[in-house]
Amino acid sequence: MLADLHCHSLKSDGQLSPSDLVDRAAEQGVTMLALTDHDTLSGIDEARLQAQKHDMEIVSGIEFSSVWNGIGIHIVGLGFDEQHPVMQAAVERQEACRYERAKTIAIKLEKQGVAGIWDKAVEIANGAQIGRPHFAQALIDLGKVNNMAQAFKKYLGAGKAGDVKTMWPQMSEVVSWIRESGGVAVVAHPDKYKLTGTKLKLLLKAFSEAGGNGLEVTTGGMESSFSKRMAQLCDEFGFLGSQGSDFHGPRPWSELGKFVPMAKSVTPVWRHWQ
Ligand code: AMP
Numbered sequence: 001m002l003a004d005l006h007c008h009s010l011k012s013d014g015q016l017s018p019s020d021l022v023d024r025a026a027e028q029g030v031t032m033l034a035l036t037d038h039d040t041l042s043g044i045d046e047a048r049l050q051a052q053k054h055d056m057e058i059v060s061g062i063e064f065s066s067v068w069n070g071i072g073i074h075i076v077g078l079g080f081d082e083q084h085p086v087m088q089a090a091v092e093r094q095e096a097c098r099y100e101r102a103k104t105i106a107i108k109l110e111k112q113g114v115a116g117i118w119d120k121a122v123e124i125a126n127g128a129q130i131g132r133p134h135f136a137q138a139l140i141d142l143g144k145v146n147n148m149a150q151a152f153k154k155y156l157g158a159g160k161a162g163d164v165k166t167m168w169p170q171m172s173e174v175v176s177w178i179r180e181s182g183g184v185a186v187v188a189h190p191d192k193y194k195l196t197g198t199k200l201k202l203l204l205k206a207f208s209e210a211g212g213n214g215l216e217v218t219t220g221g222m223e224s225s226f227s228k229r230m231a232q233l234c235d236e237f238g239f240l241g242s243q244g245s246d247f248h249g250p251r252p253w254s255e256l257g258k259f260v261p262m263a264k265s266v267t268p269v270w271r272h273w274q
Pocket residue numbers: 013038065130131132133148149152153157248
C-alpha cells in the first residue's frame with residue numbers, strides 16, 4: 001500500500017490533467033491517491049474514473065488557502081463528503097475569492113509596470129483556479145523575469161506586490177468547513193512556513209482548538225529530521241499523520257509517491273475512512 005495524499009492537476013496549478021496524473025501515480029506504485037487541487041474539487045471525478053483502470057483508491061481531497069496570524073497557511077482536507085452543502089458553499093466561496101484576488105494581484109503588478117499581466121495570466125490559467133504560478137508564467141512570457149524562482153523573488157513571494165493573502169479566510173473557518181463535511185483537516189507542508197519551533201507549536205495549538213486533527217508528517221522534499229519532529233508533534237497533539245508528495249508536475253517538483261517514510265509510531269490519516 002502506498003498513499004499519496006497531496007498533489008495538483010491542471011485544475012489548479014499542476015501541469016498534468018487529472019487522468020494523466022492518475023496514470024503517472026499508478027506507474028509510481030501509488031495505490032491510494034487524494035487529488036488536492038487548490039480550492040477546487042473539479043478534478044476529482046475525472047481522477048476517480050481514471051483510477052478504475054488501475055488498482056487505485058481515490059480519496060476526496062482539497063488544499064484550502066487560509067491565514068493565521070497574518071501568515072498564509074494551507075490546510076488540506078481529506079476523506080470528506082464532496083456533496084456536503086458546507087463543502088459546496090466553501091468551494092464556491094474560495095473560487096470566487098481566487099478570482100477577486102487575481103484581479104487585485106494584476107492591478108498591483110500593472111502599477112509596477114507589468115502591462116498586460118491580467119490577459120496573459122488568464123490565458124495561461126486556461127480555466128483553472130488561477131493562482132500565483134500562472135502569474136509567474138505570465139511574467140516569464142512577458143520577459144519580466146527568467147524563471148519561476150525569480151518571479152516569486154521579485155513579484156509574488158512573501159512581502160512582494162503579488163503576495164495578496166488578506167482575502168483568504170481565517171484558518172479556523174477553513175478547518176470547520178472540512179470537519180463539518182466529515183473530513184480530516186490537515187496542516188499542509190509544515191516545513192514551508194519558515195516558522196520557529198515555538199511559533200509552529202502555537203499554530204498547531206490554534207489549529208487543534210479549531211478542530212483540526214491532522215498534520216503532514218512527510219511531504220516531498222521534507223528533511224527526515226523535520227519529519228521525525230512532526231511525528232512527535234502528532235503524538236503530542238493527538239493528530240493523525242498524513243503524507244503526500246505535493247507533486248505539481250515533472251521537475252522541479254517532487255515525484256508522486258516520493259517522500260521519506262512516515263514514522264511507525266504515527267496513526268495514519270487513512271484510519272479515518274478505512
Ligand atoms: P497561490 O495558491 O496562488 O497563493 O500560489 C501558491 C503556489 O505557488 C504554491 O502552491 C506553489 O505551487 C507555488 N509556489 C510558491 N512559492 C513558489 C516558489 N518560490 N517558486 C515556485 N512556485 C512557488
